[in-house]
Amino acid sequence: MNRNAEMDDSSLWRNARLATLREDLGPLGIIEKGAVAVRGGRIVYAGAEDDLPSDLSSADQVIDCEGRWMTPALIDCHTHLVHGGNRAREFQLRLEGATYEEIARAGGGIVSTVKATNALSVEELVAAALPRLDALLLEGVSTVEVKSGYGLNIDAELKMLRAARQLERLRPVRIVTSYLAAHATPPEYKGRNADYIDDVVLPGLSQAHAEGLVDAVDGFCEGIAFSPAEMARVFDGARAIGLPVKLHAEQLSNLGGAKLAASYGALSADHLEYLDADGAAAMAKAGTVAVLLPGAFYTLRETQLPPVETLRTAGTRIAVATDCNPGTSPLTSLLLTMNMSATLFRLTLEECLAGVTREAARALGILQETGTLEAGKSADLALWNIEAPAELIYRIGLNPLSERVFKGERIAR
Ligand code: DI6
Ligand code: FE
Numbered sequence: 001m002n003r004n005a006e007m008d009d010s011s012l013w014r015n016a017r018l019a020t021l022r023e024d025l026g027p028l029g030i031i032e033k034g035a036v037a038v039r040g041g042r043i044v045y046a047g048a049e050d051d052l053p054s055d056l057s058s059a060d061q062v063i064d065c066e067g068r069w070m071t072p073a074l075i076d077c078h079t080h081l082v083h084g085g086n087r088a089r090e091f092q093l094r095l096e097g098a099t100y101e102e103i104a105r106a107g108g109g110i111v112s113t114v115k116a117t118n119a120l121s122v123e124e125l126v127a128a129a130l131p132r133l134d135a136l137l138l139e140g141v142s143t144v145e146v147k148s149g150y151g152l153n154i155d156a157e158l159k160m161l162r163a164a165r166q167l168e169r170l171r172p173v174r175i176v177t178s179y180l181a182a183h184a185t186p187p188e189y190k191g192r193n194a195d196y197i198d199d200v201v202l203p204g205l206s207q208a209h210a211e212g213l214v215d216a217v218d219g220f221c222e223g224i225a226f227s228p229a230e231m232a233r234v235f236d237g238a239r240a241i242g243l244p245v246k247l248h249a250e251q252l253s254n255l256g257g258a259k260l261a262a263s264y265g266a267l268s269a270d271h272l273e274y275l276d277a278d279g280a281a282a283m284a285k286a287g288t289v290a291v292l293l294p295g296a297f298y299t300l301r302e303t304q305l306p307p308v309e310t311l312r313t314a315g316t317r318i319a320v321a322t323d324c325n326p327g328t329s330p331l332t333s334l335l336l337t338m339n340m341s342a343t344l345f346r347l348t349l350e351e352c353l354a355g356v357t358r359e360a361a362r363a364l365g366i367l368q369e370t371g372t373l374e375a376g377k378s379a380d381l382a383l384w385n386i387e388a389p390a391e392l393i394y395r396i397g398l399n400p401l402s403e404r405v406f407k408g409e410r411i412a413r
Contacts (some may be wrong), residue, residue: 011038011408012056013381014049016065019389020373021072021358026365027350028389029372036070038379041408046373052088063410065383072372073142073358073380074334078270078291078321080180082129082163083150085116087326096368110150112186113326117150119162123154125163126170132324133167135332140382140401144173145321145364147218149180154204157181161213174380176364178246179208182219182226182234193230202237209241216267216365219323220248221257228260235264244365250274251296262286268319268363272311273297273304280307280314289317289363291349292355294340295329308345318347319363320355338393352393381405 013036020029037045037056045056055393090108094100120128125340129146136144145163151157161177169192181201189196208214217238219231226234235245244267249257251271258279269275269283270291283290290311296302311318320341323329330406331337338352347355361371370380383402386392391400404411 009038009408010042010059011061011063011410012036012059013038013063013065013070013383014052014196015161016068016070016383018086018373019069019071019353020046021354022372023358028353030222032244034070036373036379036381038405038408041379043373043375043377043379045375061410069386069389070373071140071382071384071389072357072370073382073404073406074140074356075143075364075371076136076141076321076324076334076356077143077176077268077319077360078364079144079146079338080149080323080325081132081144081146082148082160082167083113083117083326084120084125084128085113085326086330087113090327091330100172110327113150114152114184114186118153118156119338122159122163122166122320124152126166129167132332133173136322136324136334137171137173138401139333139335139399140384140404141334141405142173142382142406143176143361143364143366143370145176145178147178147180147183148208149183149218149220152181152184152186152200154200154207157200157204158208158211158213160378161208162211165213172409172411174366174370174378174406176215176366177213178216178218179205179214179338180218180220181205181240181331182231183409184225193226194405197230197233201234201356205234205237206241209243214243216244216246218246218248221255221260222248222252223255224252228256231257231260239264246270246363254279258283258288262288267365270323271296272306273302275307275310277307277310277314280310280316281369284314284316285316289319289359291319291321291344291363292341293321293323293329294334294337294344295331296323297344299328299386306345308347317359317362318351318355319359320347320352321360328365335392335399336396342393342401349390349393353389379405379408
């Protein structure tokens with residue numbers, strides 16, 4: 001980059017209250033009268049305005065934040081954003097008394113989303129996902145993890161991942177993908193999980209990886225899905241090609257999935273309502289982040305709370321995410337997710353906010369790049385019209401975003 005281009009790229013946000021989320025600066029990493037200087041899309045200074053180096057005090061663009069609060073841009077580290085159709089009709093039927101089983105027998109449930117997803121082209125999947133993505137972005141989100149897992153055959157799994165990658169070209173957002181062919185057993189492989197893994201999951205993973213479509217490998221470890229032994233085979237496949245793993249674990253029962261994930265050095269284990277102390281300790285030791293998903297807990301009217309105190313005692317890192325999916329969490333708001341995490345799970349303000357920034361970045365393996373306000377990282381920022389950070393988790397349905405910045409670029413609401 002030549003000197004002029006670099007100058008064109010310089011911005012300074014001043015007179016801001018910063019919640020940097022830097023751990024070495026105490027709860028929320030607060031700096032009361034702060035400034036953030038950006039060059040070429042990267043933060044070169046985030047700290048007290050009084051200490052701003054003089055060579056950074058001028059910039060092409062100087063934004064007076066008028067005392068507004070700035071946080072790192074938000075990160076949704078667990079979504080099934082790309083899928084066909086919706087399950088609103090099913091939701092309605094359940095209100096009228098139908099059980100989940102009856103609906104599944106009538107061709108509903110996850111199988112209906114698999115059908116709807118298989119019926120769409122990449123372009124149609126992208127078009128279906130964009131309104132959901134836009135809803136997230138409007139609340140200050142700049143990074144979204146997107147899973148496959150509603151294809152359940154090689155072509156359709158690849159199609160979902162191509163659609164996910166395409167989203168990054170259409171919007172100012174960072175997309176991180178997870179290969180989730182081990183989400184459910186398709187009807188044609190009913191009772192034959194091992195064959196499905198051999199015929200579809202593992203060869204599909206090689207193909208998707210060869211196309212550069214996969215950032216991590218995920219699975220659903222549950223009685224109704226894949227056992228720990230079956231997931232271990234999938235994880236061995238991921239390890240063989242150098243991909244990190246993560247797991248939907250302990251959502252409906254305790255099969256020891258989190259412990260298995262930790263033994264593979266997983267980035268995260270997600271859901272975890274039925275996690276025990278052993279699993280939490282194994283995760284803490286491996287640096288595996290616990291991703292809590294209150295949208296699914298709420299939608300399923302689950303009563304088993306995730307063991308938050310056990311996670312705290314073990315020192316397990318905690319992130320929170322929408323789990324945006326048509327069946328169990330039709331949720332596209334990280335602000336509401338934070339509110340639910342506080343109200344339903346009793347997470348503290350610090351845990352909620354870290355859970356959608358620093359810890360979410362850690363859960364995606366991109367903490368070096370984003371997730372805190374810190375020199376050297378991508379300039380992914382969110383500026384809020386609030387008097388105190390607690391307002392971000394307290395309100396229900398009000399969006400106080402003033403502006404979002406992605407890689408140094410200002411994006412109006
Ligand atoms: N856990 C869930 O709750 C969803 N997937 C998963 O792994 C269910 C997805 C669906 O019902 O479509
Ligand atoms: Fe999920």
